[in-house]
Amino acid sequence: MIHQFYKKGHYIVLDVDTSTLMTVDEMTYHLIEDFLQFDQNALIARYAPRYGEQQVKDAIVEIQTMIDKQLLFTDHRYDPAFYHGHDGVKALCLHIAHDCNLKCDYCFASQGDFKGERSLMSLEVGKKAIDFVIEASKHRKNIEIDFFGGEPLMNFDVVKGIVDYARKREKETGKRFNFTMTTNGVLLDQEKRDYLNDTMQNVVLSLDGRKEVHDRVRKTLNDKGSYDVISENILAMVKERGDKEYYVRGTYTKYNMDFSEDVTFLAEQGIREISIEPVVAKKDQDYAILKEDLPRILEEYDILLDKMIADYREQPEGSYRFFHYLLDLSNGPCVYKRLSGCGAGNDYLAVTPEGDLYPCHQFVGEERFKLGTLDTGLEQKEMSVAFKKANLLEKEDCQKCWCKYFCGGGCHANAYNFNQTLLKPYDVACEIEKKRVENALTLQIIKSEEH
């Protein structure tokens, strides 16, 4: 399968199954479009009057060379039996606090409590989670623990206790723990920043962009905007982070469909690693992004691309990065990973403060998705199997889609929330993802040509 598109003066061709990316001239672009439909004489007859016979013949030779090298029109189909997945769990999203010191309008965690009681994870439960994942990861060495909430810094001592315990168990077991945290920044004082800089492989800092955009939806408990409370802490953290990984991550809603303004606003504050994602919301919410908003949203991603190209040309070494415009084409994940997608329900589980296990953070609180507890282990085996089966090879829509190896089949929670099945991806998210990937590829091409 191939995907062709024209963008920013480039005729771009992607061989989907090998992930080979190329740019071609206009004539070759059209020849590739028609290559499987017409024989060579017909192609020459069709295009020679416009481009010249020798030019067409030369291009046909080049196309055939690419085909012979198995870099164009490749067709690698994997039988569903090919994907077996991995046995065991290697990543946990620890809901260290089902409580929050903000009450953001769009919070999928229902202002931190995930539709349940407000609660904090105890150190005992945290230690059990570490023991559980050591056991459940089986032969795999690398384990990821994400401290999530609610707001994880509301339970900071337990975070520290869990990290200490995991480090101790690392020495005993030979496993390697990588820690990450997602925080709203309210409690991010110097002590906590120092600690996170020492221990966390990555920190995700929630900030939506411009003050008025942020304040409209991310509110303090007394209904004031939270921008002034958190921005100073987050900017200090970014500065102190040095070359360690971080993301300043925002959410865009119907209220700020000009979200490229928020990306550039964050960049102007000195933030280099930026992620802005569409809100996850039910259709009846004022701020929800709906299908009819798609043209505007897609246009905004193009505006963002223009801004990033301009920024790159101005400062090639110091330009900011946008999470969804980053693609590692040469060192990216293998096809197994791309088939498995996010790994929710198998590689990856969410753990509540009480020690209940769910496929991922977005399913927490949905009782029918509860997989078991840290004490019982994975009891609801059929549900884990259902998640494992919901891989790329089993999704009919994905099999036909050129973008499948970039999104891995999309978000299970989105699929379930909008289509009541894990097997049909959410089409609005698909359209957004396709636009982001096309723009990411275009940005790579421009960087590779101009560097």
Place this chain on the structure above:
Amino acid sequence: MKHIRIINQGNLSDIKNKGCGECQTSCQSACKTSCTVGNQQCQQSK
């Protein structure tokens, strides 16, 4: 080649020694509400 410029020569279909399962799960990065695996890195290449 005069008409085709390769930006990335992909090897996605090469599955030899792949699938170790050691790489980061995608939601541990900056996603949390969507899914992108194409921008993850292979653990073996780190």
